[in-house]
Amino acid sequence: MMAKPLEETTRQRVLDTYRVVDSLPEAAYDDIVALASILCDTPIALVSLVDRDRQWFKASRGLDATGTRRDEAFCNHAIDAPAQLMEVADAREDARFAENPLVTGDLSLRFYAGMPLVTEEGAAIGTVCVLDRKPRALDAAQRTGLSALARLTMTLLDARLRQQESERAAIFAEVEASHAEAPERDDLAQAGGGYAVAIFQVQDLAGHALKLGERTIERRLQDLERELHDALEPGSGDSVNRTSHSSDFIAVLHGDDTRGKERTLRDRVDAFAARHGMAFVAASAAAYGGAERIERVFLRADDELTRIKSEPAALGL
Missing domain, CATH: 3.30.70.270 (Reverse transcriptase/Diguanylate cyclase domain)
Structure with missing residues (x-):
């Protein structure tokens, strides 16, 4: 059975708990997009987080932008099916994207493939994705590899979250202990x-x-x-x-x-x-x-x- 996306308010709340949107660069995520670009032989690769009214790039390769409007984001469609990779062979031939400024404008994007980043709660908070300016398709090995990179990214995000929770718990325990003493x-x-x-x-x-x-x-x-x-x-x-x-x-x-x-x-x-x-x-x-x-x-x-x-x-x- 295909997993259903969480209600948007819940999904956004889960994303907020990760404290990752607008965070400082981290080398591990730069490595993820480098690997994705090499694996899929695409000029552009992103770790994208889908926030309230925008998508924000935790890491990017091949784009100078730090994000886009959410209503223009390919990833905004990808998170609607959390359990599967979304692939668009030619955006000009896809009714969802044919009039998209990212397709018709200077970027001239044609190809997209994105695997959702899914939390333990089932919230799709973003994707690891690759893009190209020409129509194309991934092969089976590339699809498998992109899915693996998305799982690895989610492992990094979860470890990052656990570190924050652990530090916060230590701070609160110290406060409570000081009053007990x-x-x-x-x-x-x-x-x-x-x-x-x-x-x-x-x-x-x-x-x-x-x-x-x-x-x-x-x-x-x-x-x-x-x-x-x-x-x-x-x-x-x-x-x-x-x-x-x-x-x-x-x-x-x-x-x-x-x-x-x-x-x-x-x-x-x-x-x-x-x-x-x-x-x-x-x-x-x-x-x-x-x-x-x-x-x-x-x-x-x-x-x-x-x-x-x-x-x-x-x-x-």
């Missing part, structure tokens, strides 16, 4: 007290790195992390941390006025963004009780972040 400071345990988790996420990290360089961007993010730490109340148990391969700053804030503390941090983030021309999206969630695990509160804040990013006003960020 110092209960006299623990607002979580006090009647009327509480805590909240806020996420401040940099947008278009890869785009900024392309303009300024990865080292410059990393220095700026380190500067922001120090500024946010300086805004925390000494002795409050509040914290701000980042994880690897992520553009998130995660704040855990304690006490009766977590909203006020969050506003203070937002003010710092807004000032930083204005100085450096960087956009942020922020979301938060308050704990239902002092005993609720921080990871659960983080996930609710993260759900809210996905909702905010999906609003029309967020598309201009």
Whole structure:
């Protein structure tokens, strides 16, 4: 039985959890597109992620662009059939693509083959694909190889996600342990007290790195992390941390006025963004009780972040 695609809201939520769209370049994905291009003998190969209104290239070979509009993307059609490779021998002869600007414009794309990147939840979040400017077809070995490269890419993405989850769990465990060791400071345990988790996420990290360089961007993010730490109340148990391969700053804030503390941090983030021309999206969630695990509160804040990013006003960020 052919696998059915997940409902779009669910699919987008799963993609967001990977924190891969707009991330910095990584050599392993560059190797994937190099292998795909050589294997399939095509001038263009991509690791493409299908985001809300665009497809974004985690890695590319043969194209200078970093992505395209989603409604023009061949990959947007490929993810509708998560379990199979989509192959278009001649886009000019295919009703779906004959009038596509990628076909009729300067790129003059004719051939496409893409294998979906499918998560354990069954979400097709993108593809490993190859393209050519002339009609053609893959042979059986090339189709098998492209499918294998898609599985390998998904293995890399899953390992990347597990590393982030592990680092985040370690951060939250340290926060919880610090309160267990110092209960006299623990607002979580006090009647009327509480805590909240806020996420401040940099947008278009890869785009900024392309303009300024990865080292410059990393220095700026380190500067922001120090500024946010300086805004925390000494002795409050509040914290701000980042994880690897992520553009998130995660704040855990304690006490009766977590909203006020969050506003203070937002003010710092807004000032930083204005100085450096960087956009942020922020979301938060308050704990239902002092005993609720921080990871659960983080996930609710993260759900809210996905909702905010999906609003029309967020598309201009």
